Amino acid sequence: MAAPPSFLWTRRIFLTALTVFVLLPVYVMLSSSLKPLEDVSDKFQWIPSGLTLRPYADIWETVPLADYFVNSLIVSGAATVCSVVIAVFAAYAVSRYDFRGKRVFTVTVLSTQMFPGILFLLPLFLIYVNIGSATGIALFGSRGGLILTYLTFSLPFSIWMLIGYFDSIPRDLDEAAKVDGCGPIGALFRVIVPAAVPGIVAVAVYAFMTAWGEVLFASVMTNDTTRTLAVGLQGYSTLNDVYWNQIMAASLVVSVPVVAGFLLLQRYLVAGLTAGAVK
Amino acid sequence: MTTTAVSRHDRSGPGTKRRQDRPGAKRTTRRSGRLRHISLPYLLLLPALLLELLVHLVPMLMGIVMSFKELTQFYLSNWSAAPWAGLDNFRIAVDFDAPIGEALLKSFLTTCLFTVCSVGLCWLIGTAAAVFLQEKFRGRGLLRTLFLVPYALPVYAAVITWVFMFQRDNGLVNHVLHDQLGIGDNPAFWLVGDNAFWALLTVSVWKGWPFAFLTLMAGLQNIPRDMYEAAALDGAGVWKQIRHITLPSLRPVNQVLVLVLFLWTFNDFNTPFVLFGKAAPESADLISLHIYQSSFQTWNFGTGSAMSVLLLLFLLVVTGVYLLVTSRGKKAKARA
Numbered sequence: 001m002a003a004p005p006s007f008l009w010t011r012r013i014f015l016t017a018l019t020v021f022v023l024l025p026v027y028v029m030l031s032s033s034l035k036p037l038e039d040v041s042d043k044f045q046w047i048p049s050g051l052t053l054r055p056y057a058d059i060w061e062t063v064p065l066a067d068y069f070v071n072s073l074i075v076s077g078a079a080t081v082c083s084v085v086i087a088v089f090a091a092y093a094v095s096r097y098d099f100r101g102k103r104v105f106t107v108t109v110l111s112t113q114m115f116p117g118i119l120f121l122l123p124l125f126l127i128y129v130n131i132g133s134a135t136g137i138a139l140f141g142s143r144g145g146l147i148l149t150y151l152t153f154s155l156p157f158s159i160w161m162l163i164g165y166f167d168s169i170p171r172d173l174d175e176a177a178k179v180d181g182c183g184p185i186g187a188l189f190r191v192i193v194p195a196a197v198p199g200i201v202a203v204a205v206y207a208f209m210t211a212w213g214e215v216l217f218a219s220v221m222t223n224d225t226t227r228t229l230a231v232g233l234q235g236y237s238t239l240n241d242v243y244w245n246q247i248m249a250a251s252l253v254v255s256v257p258v259v260a261g262f263l264l265l266q267r268y269l270v271a272g273l274t275a276g277a278v279k
Numbered sequence: 280m281t282t283t284a285v286s287r288h289d290r291s292g293p294g295t296k297r298r299q300d301r302p303g304a305k306r307t308t309r310r311s312g313r314l315r316h317i318s319l320p321y322l323l324l325l326p327a328l329l330l331e332l333l334v335h336l337v338p339m340l341m342g343i344v345m346s347f348k349e350l351t352q353f354y355l356s357n358w359s360a361a362p363w364a365g366l367d368n369f370r371i372a373v374d375f376d377a378p379i380g381e382a383l384l385k386s387f388l389t390t391c392l393f394t395v396c397s398v399g400l401c402w403l404i405g406t407a408a409a410v411f412l413q414e415k416f417r418g419r420g421l422l423r424t425l426f427l428v429p430y431a432l433p434v435y436a437a438v439i440t441w442v443f444m445f446q447r448d449n450g451l452v453n454h455v456l457h458d459q460l461g462i463g464d465n466p467a468f469w470l471v472g473d474n475a476f477w478a479l480l481t482v483s484v485w486k487g488w489p490f491a492f493l494t495l496m497a498g499l500q501n502i503p504r505d506m507y508e509a510a511a512l513d514g515a516g517v518w519k520q521i522r523h524i525t526l527p528s529l530r531p532v533n534q535v536l537v538l539v540l541f542l543w544t545f546n547d548f549n550t551p552f553v554l555f556g557k558a559a560p561e562s563a564d565l566i567s568l569h570i571y572q573s574s575f576q577t578w579n580f581g582t583g584s585a586m587s588v589l590l591l592l593f594l595l596v597v598t599g600v601y602l603l604v605t606s607r608g609k610k611a612k613a614r615a
Contacts, residue, residue: 003414007517010411011411015411019422019425025437028444029440043449086327086330093319093320094320105324113539113542114546114594116567116590118590119590120334122583123337123339123345124338126341126355149334155331159327215434215435247439248443251435263431266424270496273497
């Protein structure tokens, strides 16, 4: 199909402008992370006059970035694993069974998406504190509390997406597995899960990103030892100085794991969205 | 459990409709299998349900109860002991002549304007990008990947970079606008005053449009190729094909997309929180941050909860109306 010049030129101009818009902050992040402090405190320069790797060494000293990194990894990793497993079970039930309350369940789960986070911040804080004083299980200030909170953030979207994905897998497949002697759980793990890998990967990526990027609950519910990157990054601005070069270096470092993982798995994400959320 | 099932079954005698030709042991496994079959979906849902209850529903109900209480910092350790306030908190929130209500109304209107602009732009850019990247050409794969970068970056890392770019003296924005293009007599402030609205909108669109792009790209894959081929045979050019095939085919995707974008943008806390800190300038005081800030400033969590409940009611109404309108559209289409 031959596209007319009007289409080609519009496309060229639009895509160029959009690329510049998208990459501008990435360029600023990268170039500023390689500048000495005098340079980032002065007027912005497109082309750095001097390059240094110092900020990348200093970021670990100025704040305990490694500790925050470990905290974020543990919290996001655990939240992702739990959320994916729970979402797979729930989506399987909704996709393959008819039962009383099915509609109520899906509508309730979906509608939690529209709750303003601010509405349940304080109640949740009170619940965690009360559970802590009643049972001794430290939810407030601990990684456990944050994991518990985060895994529910991605849960509605994950369940919703997986229901669509599971629905697109022919029922004949699990019927065949049952004929071969699999129970319902066997059919889930031997047939549905392998066939739904793209959807499950997409959900896992989404869950990890949600947890890795959350700010509000991380800033209210963590203490010195459980602080995550989302809060820890604020430590580079002191009363005297804002270490912009270090902030940019640290931002880049904390972004690398999610961006790399995301870009590697984005094929699956599109495939997952196609079968799930879109239908 | 198994034995009782057997004995009960045996006692039921010849009148039952169960197949009698099978040996008893076999029958029991079938029977408990059936029981499991009925309760299995509930078992599978249990973890999700418990978590939703603990982290979303119970706190939400608590929040609603709190909105009827005079909950100040003195009652935080024992919130249920706080005295009832009846509808006072709601009265304070909607008293638009008094400072608290007036600020809430202003923040609400700002959020509405902001959400409409942000969702509109995200949708527009996302649609254009998805349509332009539908056909294969050199560099398509690379652009596709690049365009997802804002979505993949953690909010705080991305937004803090924008904070740096919006700095008055050492930021890129003023360097380009003031130093290089010569706009304005003095470098502008971007994160305070009226400009803050535009700064927030820019960041929000930058961060949000790739989700629209991703969803719409997925939607485009569901359009059968032969529709385009048939249109091309009829002599329809690219622009006509986009108008008459691509855009109408995306309608169901768009209905979900716009609703999700609306809810996320309206409730967004992270972006303004990282961009402005705890207190946003008036021009960009989004409602989530406003409620958070006013609750912790006055330590009156009852009023804060009442504001959140009003916000939730508003979102419920909007979502309900939206779903009603779009499903009516669907029905009309089905009838036609």
